[in-house]
Amino acid sequence: MKSTDVLIVGGGASGIMAALTAAKSGADVTIVEHNDMLGRKILSTGNGKCNYTNKKMGEEFYRGSNPAFVNSALSQFNEIDTIEHFKEIGIYPKEKNGYMYPYSEQASSVVTCLTEAVRNRGIHVYLNENISDIRKEDGFIVTLSKREINAKRIIFATGLLAGRKSGCDGSAFQYIEKLGHTFIDIVPALVHLKSEDSFLRELAGNRAEIKLTLYENSEAVFEDRGEALFLENGLSGIVSFQASRYVSYALKKGSKVVVSLNLVPDVDIEEVVSRFKGDNFYKSAKTALIGLIPDKIAECVIKNAGLDPDTICMDLKNGDIDRIIKWVESFKVNISGTRSFEDAQVAAGGVDTNEINEDTMESKIVLGVYFAGELIDIDGMCGGYNLQWAWSSGYVAGLNAAKVE
Ligand SMILES: Cc1cc2nc3c(=O)[nH]c(=O)nc-3n(C[C@H](O)[C@H](O)[C@H](O)COP(=O)(O)OP(=O)(O)OC[C@H]3O[C@@H](n4cnc5c(N)ncnc54)[C@H](O)[C@@H]3O)c2cc1C
Structure with a gap:
C-alpha cells in the first residue's frame, strides 16, 4: 500500500495551493482528483481570464454563517502573498480596478503554471480516481478506484456543487459526514435570478446601472x-449575482422574494418629476424619460404604472406622475428562483465552520482531517474573492497538515 504524509482530495484551486504549501514544507504529498486534469474549474473563471484575487480584501467581501472565519486565513496568506506566489510560478499580474488577472488574460496560463509547479515539487497526482472508502486507523486508509493509500493527514478540497461540469458533484460529502461533520444547507450563489413577470420579455437584453434592494417577506435584507x-x-x-445567495436561502425558507430596482440612484427625484412638466408638456410619457433611462425600460415603467406610454405629459394627472416616479425609484420584480448549480459560479453553505479550527483549517472533530476552499461554509462576492479564499484556506490547510511528526 502506498503511504503519504498528506493526501488531498480534490485538485482544484484550494487543493493545488494546499499541495504546493505542504510540499514546500517538506511533506510527501498526494492529490486525488476525479477529473482527467488539475484545476479544470479555473479554466472558466473570470470569463476565461481568471480574476484570481482583488486588491481590496477583507471579511466584508465574504458571507456564510460566520464570515469572520476568513480573517485568520486571510492574515496568514493575503492578496499580496497571492500576487507574489503567482509571480513566482510565472503569472505576471494585470490590475483592473483592483481586480487581478494574469497579464496574458488567459485562465489556461494559471492552470498550466500551477500544474507545472505541482510537478516540480514532486507531488504525486492520481487523476481519474474516486474515493470509495475512508477508515481511520493508524492515520487514514483511503480506498480509491484503483488503489489504497495510507495517509497521515487528509485535506478535503472538493468544492461544493457549483459548476458541476468541472467535477463538483458532491461525491465526497458522504465521507465527510461519516467522519462526523455537518453541512450548512448548500444553495446556488453568484447566479442569475429567475422571474415569471411577463413584462421582462420586453426588456430582455437591456442593461441599466441601478441600486438593487432585495426584500424577503417585505423586509429589506440586501442592497447593492x-x-x-x-x-x-x-x-x-x-x-443580481451578489443578491442570489440571499434569494436562494429566502426561497428555501418559503419566503416571498421581490427585488426593487432604483433606476436612477444618482438623480434627484425632482429632476425626474420635472421631466413631465413645463416645456416637456408636449412630449409623450415614454419620451419624457428617454435620456435618463434606456427607452425599452422607460416604456415598461409607464406601462407598469398603468398608463399608455404614448400619453402626452399634459394629460397626466398628479397621481399618474406619482405612480411613474414610484416605478422609476422602485421597479419591482418578483423573484421565483435562481438558476441551478450548473450555472452558479459558487455555492453557499458547506462544512460548518464551528467544526473547523480557523487558524489551522483542521477538523475539531477528527484530528488529522483538514478542509479548504468552497467546501467550507464561506462564499465570496464577485471580484476574485472566491479564488482568494481557495488560495488562503488551501495555504493554511497545507501548512498545518504538513506538520507531521
Ligand atoms: C464559471 C465560473 C467562473 C468563476 N469565476 C471566478 C473568478 O473570476 N474569480 C473567483 O475568485 N472565483 C471565480 N469562480 C469561483 C471559483 O472558481 C471557486 O470558488 C474556486 O475554484 C473554488 O476552489 P476549490 O478548490 O474549493 O474548488 P474547485 O476549484 O471546484 O475544485 C474542487 C476539485 O475537487 C474535485 N473533486 C470533487 N469531488 C471529488 C472526489 N470525490 N474525488 C476526487 N476529486 C473530487 C473536482 O473535480 C474539482 O477539481 C468561478 C466559478 C465558476 C464556475
Missing part, C-alpha cells in the same frame, strides 16, 4: 449598486 442585465425570464449582471 451595479449593472443589472434584464433577461426574458429573470435578471443577470453582477448586482
Whole structure:
C-alpha cells in the first residue's frame, strides 16, 4: 500500500495551493482528483481570464454563517502573498480596478503554471480516481478506484456543487459526514435570478446601472449598486449575482422574494418629476424619460404604472406622475428562483465552520482531517474573492497538515 504524509482530495484551486504549501514544507504529498486534469474549474473563471484575487480584501467581501472565519486565513496568506506566489510560478499580474488577472488574460496560463509547479515539487497526482472508502486507523486508509493509500493527514478540497461540469458533484460529502461533520444547507450563489413577470420579455437584453434592494417577506435584507442585465425570464449582471445567495436561502425558507430596482440612484427625484412638466408638456410619457433611462425600460415603467406610454405629459394627472416616479425609484420584480448549480459560479453553505479550527483549517472533530476552499461554509462576492479564499484556506490547510511528526 502506498503511504503519504498528506493526501488531498480534490485538485482544484484550494487543493493545488494546499499541495504546493505542504510540499514546500517538506511533506510527501498526494492529490486525488476525479477529473482527467488539475484545476479544470479555473479554466472558466473570470470569463476565461481568471480574476484570481482583488486588491481590496477583507471579511466584508465574504458571507456564510460566520464570515469572520476568513480573517485568520486571510492574515496568514493575503492578496499580496497571492500576487507574489503567482509571480513566482510565472503569472505576471494585470490590475483592473483592483481586480487581478494574469497579464496574458488567459485562465489556461494559471492552470498550466500551477500544474507545472505541482510537478516540480514532486507531488504525486492520481487523476481519474474516486474515493470509495475512508477508515481511520493508524492515520487514514483511503480506498480509491484503483488503489489504497495510507495517509497521515487528509485535506478535503472538493468544492461544493457549483459548476458541476468541472467535477463538483458532491461525491465526497458522504465521507465527510461519516467522519462526523455537518453541512450548512448548500444553495446556488453568484447566479442569475429567475422571474415569471411577463413584462421582462420586453426588456430582455437591456442593461441599466441601478441600486438593487432585495426584500424577503417585505423586509429589506440586501442592497447593492451595479449593472443589472434584464433577461426574458429573470435578471443577470453582477448586482443580481451578489443578491442570489440571499434569494436562494429566502426561497428555501418559503419566503416571498421581490427585488426593487432604483433606476436612477444618482438623480434627484425632482429632476425626474420635472421631466413631465413645463416645456416637456408636449412630449409623450415614454419620451419624457428617454435620456435618463434606456427607452425599452422607460416604456415598461409607464406601462407598469398603468398608463399608455404614448400619453402626452399634459394629460397626466398628479397621481399618474406619482405612480411613474414610484416605478422609476422602485421597479419591482418578483423573484421565483435562481438558476441551478450548473450555472452558479459558487455555492453557499458547506462544512460548518464551528467544526473547523480557523487558524489551522483542521477538523475539531477528527484530528488529522483538514478542509479548504468552497467546501467550507464561506462564499465570496464577485471580484476574485472566491479564488482568494481557495488560495488562503488551501495555504493554511497545507501548512498545518504538513506538520507531521
Ligand atoms: C464559471 C465560473 C467562473 C468563476 N469565476 C471566478 C473568478 O473570476 N474569480 C473567483 O475568485 N472565483 C471565480 N469562480 C469561483 C471559483 O472558481 C471557486 O470558488 C474556486 O475554484 C473554488 O476552489 P476549490 O478548490 O474549493 O474548488 P474547485 O476549484 O471546484 O475544485 C474542487 C476539485 O475537487 C474535485 N473533486 C470533487 N469531488 C471529488 C472526489 N470525490 N474525488 C476526487 N476529486 C473530487 C473536482 O473535480 C474539482 O477539481 C468561478 C466559478 C465558476 C464556475
